[in-house]
Amino acid sequence: MNPLTNGHPLRTSDERLAFCDRYFAAVGADVICKRPMYREFVLPIDVDKELTDRPFYWMWVEKTNQTVEPTTLRLAFDQEAKLREDEHLAQLHQQSLAEAQPLSGLDILFRKPKQTELVDLGSFRLDKILESARRRGQTVCVTPYSEHPHTQLIPWLMTNGLTRYVTDSVSETWWSIGVCLLNLQIVESFYNKIAHLEMTGTSPQIIVGQAKHSLLEAADAVTTYLSRLVEQGDLAWAEEARLRLADDLAQLDAYYRSIEADYPPEERDLLQREHVKKRQALIEKSTPRVEMEVAQIALIGLPLRTHT
Amino acid sequence: MPTMLQADWRNSFARPNSTSVPIQWTGLSLAQELNAMLHLGQSYDHRHWELFQLAAIATQANMAPTFEDLLALEHVRGFAPLPHQIETAKRVVRELRGRAILADEVGLGKTIEAGLILKEYLLRGLVKKALILVPASLVLQWTKELNDKFRINAIPQRNEWTWEQEDIVVGSLDTAKRPPHRDIVLRQSWDIVIIDEAHKLKNQKTKNWQMANQIPNKYLLLLTATPMQNQLKELHTLVTLLKPGHLGSANQFSVQYVADKRTAKDPDKLRETIADIMIRNRRQDGGTRLPKRHVQVVDLDLSAEERSFYEEVQQFLRDEYQARLSMHASMLPLLTLQREICSSSYAALISLEKMLKKTSHPIRQERLQKLIEMGTAIPEYTKIRKVLELVDEFDDKCIIFTEYRATQDFIMYMLKKRGISAVPFRGGFKRGKKDWMTELFSRKVRVLVATESGGEGINLQFCHYMINYDLPWNPMRLEQRIGRIHRLGQSEECHVFNLATRDTIEQHIVQILYEKVRMFESVIGTLDDIVSDTRLDAWEKRVFEATMTSSSHEELATKLRALDPRDMSVRKGR
Incomplete structure (x- = not known):
């Protein structure tokens, strides 16, 4: 689960459980049940809106000024936990039915035992949680926690993101670039160097107050650096893709040339349009390109000694 | 990860790269976000740092670290x-670059392969809008499978707006090609198009093919167990959808690859060229671990009455043929009758009665009347007797296939008379009725009597016996029939009985089947023993017998000359 050592996280159920524990703590959800590989969380409204896909419900709640009971998520992190907890919930249900005597017909028909949901890779809930985390963790302004406030902080701009190398398929790398606001020094893998620090929030004004270069200059430095990195990097994939595309286009063109004669002149226009369309689709699909996605931005004040 | 700590990095990039790639910036705007941080006065605490760290993990979790490893x-x-499904999906993404014919034999899970590929492109963010065209009766099944197995939010097409409003639409080609749908479908910029039962696109002149050719797409998957049914040209037609020019123009293709309609000139070369664009997994390749299938031909002798009826009908057909030839009249009724007489006398009778109603010619009327009398006078039908025998022998569930409604009705009637429970199954049934019949068959009823058109897309793995009451003239249809029971999920050996009456057209069919199967094999690889291998064995045995029993060269030559592969058949019931 340590982001420092794992390039492709959340592949195991243990990682996913730890992630969710951290996430729900950070967004202020209450844990009301904690058993092996199983949690029950009560959601604050803002989190509820992000994790459950029911915009019309919330519209109705707000329009009619309802106070609604907060949603409880019952999350099982593996199949075993799901079976165990579902059975447990079914038992509770039987008990409550027994206690609620006499039962009305409606009770029997419509009261169903509560169900847990399995949180695995690709599940709706985990997708929503990841999306929510990404949105909530876009920007931050921090400095390492210390009992004695630092007198002098070195101001840094950190940007994290993805480079997507795209042709007919895609390959992505995650990067973190730090720019020192004193001298525009660039440090790669910046996040990995500071991720272990215990941080506390601070104000952007304080960080910027220490800077000798403007944020725009620093931002510019990041983009230039990343662009150069791509240009200087291994572009064999792009070269290959380009050759392949040229081949494919040549084949397509040759085909349309060879059949043109079989068509009466009045249909050639149509044929040519078809040709152009297919050409376009091929180009769109296979042209090599790079997409730089800026995912996170942080302003960080580092005391001199932690900065190595 | 490499560390770079440089005061003057701007100068460190000395070597310019010959290739340049356009860079597109997406995600957050640095200027905007920084501005907001400075001026909106948001305060940050340690929980924001926690969320920031979680966001970093979340981003990395959704990453595609390599071009080709399957995230799906x-x-x-x-x-x-x-394993073969994974391998196929990988190859399509890595080597075939998202444009492929998936031509696995029936029952090996082409749907799963297509689902994996679609999911992969969705996860990689390369596909947003997807169009899945399947036979109308399978729309809901596909939608359900994509949702359940792959968690792909596929929506069944309901009306003309669905195409536009939904990202992932499952619909039928028949609907899509009709106005007003056609223009709407053609207007969308689909990232991927998946077409199931793509053998329906084998003719370049049809509306189906032209529609498929017009639909915009970047990635394209064509699914069919039978990429080629009758002619090599059909293969060219499919490939032209995927990669125009890959096999040259139609003319170049026929010059370069086609010896005659059914035989490839240079099978190795053709196979190699096609490997770039088509993947075909076969049951016998292993890994799929399907239990064995036993296919046997049950040769039957017509009774004297049936024989004379058959011969009379043949004579009638020949005379009619000549007459119609001179009048340029349609041959279709004759063709139908010819095929029906192979299926069952009962089916033929119905056609004869239709003809009788239509004709006003007294001599013709008389002749038809006589034929009908002959047919109705047949006391017992050989094929149905054999079927009842077989059903008794199996003492298990059994599916009987026929090409004809009339034959189907007849079989149903005879089974019921015998007290054997049976349900019919036809292509014309609505989905709900199909499901209901399948359900009845799986739970209560012993025999399912199905017509050809009812065959596609139903899975009957719980059944282990199949009788082909008549043989389709196309070997691939026979393969599809068998695939209904002999597919993934089948846990027991399957027994298939092909009924064929001796000295009738049916034997010629088996012969033609043979040739077609060879053509299919020469390009795509061997088919299972659809036409059972015992035929070949019998041939060798006859040659052996001839050499053993001949006392002179002349006698042997005569015997060998007299040998006709069409007579080569095993004794019934093996």
Whole structure:
């Protein structure tokens, strides 16, 4: 689960459980049940809106000024936990039915035992949680926690993101670039160097107050650096893709040339349009390109000694 | 990870790269976000740092670290894709670059392969808008499978707006090609198009093919167990959808690859060229671990009455043929009758009665009347007697296939008379009725009597016996029939009985089947023993017998000359 050592996280159920524990703590959800590989969380409204896909419900709640009971998520992190907890919930249900005597017909028909949901890779809930985390963790302004406030902080701009190398398929790398606001020094893998620090929030004004270069200059430095990195990097994939595309286009063109004669002149226009369309689709699909996605931005004040 | 700590990095990039790639910036705007941080006065605490760290993990978790490793495998639910399915999906992404004919034999899970590929492109963010065209009766089944197994939010097409409003639409080609749908479908910029039962696109002149050719797409998957049914040209037609020019123009193709309609000139070369664009997994390749299938031909002798009826009908057909030839009249009724007489006398009778009603010619009327009398006078039908015998022998569920409604009705009637429970199954049934019949068959009823058109898309793995009451003239249809029971999920050996009456057209069919199967094999690889291998064995045995029993060269020569592969058949019931 340590982001420092794992390039492709959340592949195991243990990682996913730890992630969710951290996430729900950070967004202020209450844990009301904690058993092996199983949690029950009560959601604050803002989190509820992000994790459950029911915009019309919330519209109705707000329009009619309802106070609604907060949603409880019952999350099982593996199949075993799901079976165990579902059975447990079914038992509770039987008990409550027994206690609620006499039962009305409606009770029997419509009261169903509560169900847990399995949180695995690709599940709706985990997708929503990841999306929510990404949105909530876009920007931050921090400095390492210390009992004695630092007198002098070195101001840094950190940007994290993805480079997507795209042709007919895609390959992505995650990067973190730090720019020192004193001298525009660039440090790669910046996040990995500071991720272990215990941080506390601070104000952007304080960080910027220490800077000798403007944020725009620093931002510019990041983009230039990343662009150069791509240009200087291994572009064999792009070269290959380009050759392949040229081949494919040549084949397509040759085909349309060879059949043109079989068509009466009045249909050639149509044929040519078809040709152009297919050409376009091929180009769109296979042209090599790079997409730089800026995912996170942080302003960080580092005391001199932690900065190595 | 490499560290770079440089005061003057700007100068460190000395070597310019010859290739340049356009860079597109997406995600957050640095200027905007920084501005907002400075001026909106948001305060930050340690929880924001926690969320920031979680966001970093979340971004990395959704990453595609390589061009080719399948991410989709970690996202499927409730089942484990089989090795050949994974391999196929990988090859399509890595080598075929998202444009492929998936031509696995029936029952090896082409749907799963297509689902994996679609999911992969969705996860990689390369596909947003997807169009899945399947036979109308399978729309809901596909939608359900994509949702359940792959968690792909596929929506069944309901009306003309669905195409536009939904990202992932499952619909039928028949609907899509009709106005007003056609223009709407053609207007969308689909990232991927998947067409099931793509053998329906084998003719370049049809509306189906032209529609398929017009639909915009970047990635394209064509699914069919039978990429080529009758002619090599059909293969060219499919490939032209995927990669125009890959096999040259139609003319170049026929010059370069086609010896005659059914035989490839240079099978190795053709196979190699096609490997770039088509993947075909076969049961016998292993890994799929299907239990064995036993296919046997049950040769039957017509009774004297049936024989004379058959011969009379043949004579009638020949005379009619000549007459119609001179009048340029349609041959279709004759063709139908010819095929029906192979299926069952009962089916033929119905056609004869229709002809009788239509004709006003007294001599013709008389002749038809006589034929009908002959047919109705047949006391017992050989084929149905054999079927009843077989059904008794199996003492298990059994599916009987026929090409004809009339034959189907007849079989149903005879089974019921015998007290054997049976349900019919036809292509014309609505989905709900199909499901209901399948359900009845799986739970209560012993025999399912199905017509050809009812065959597609139903899975009957719980059944292990199949009788082909008549043989389709196309070997691939026979393969599809068998695939209904002999497919993934089948846990027991399957027994298939092909009924063929001796000295009738049916034997010629088997012969032609043979040739077609060879053509199919020469390009795509061997088919299972659809036409059972015992025929070849019998041939060798006859040659052996001839050499053993001949006392002179002349006698042997005569015997060998007299040998006709069409007579080569095993004794019934093996």
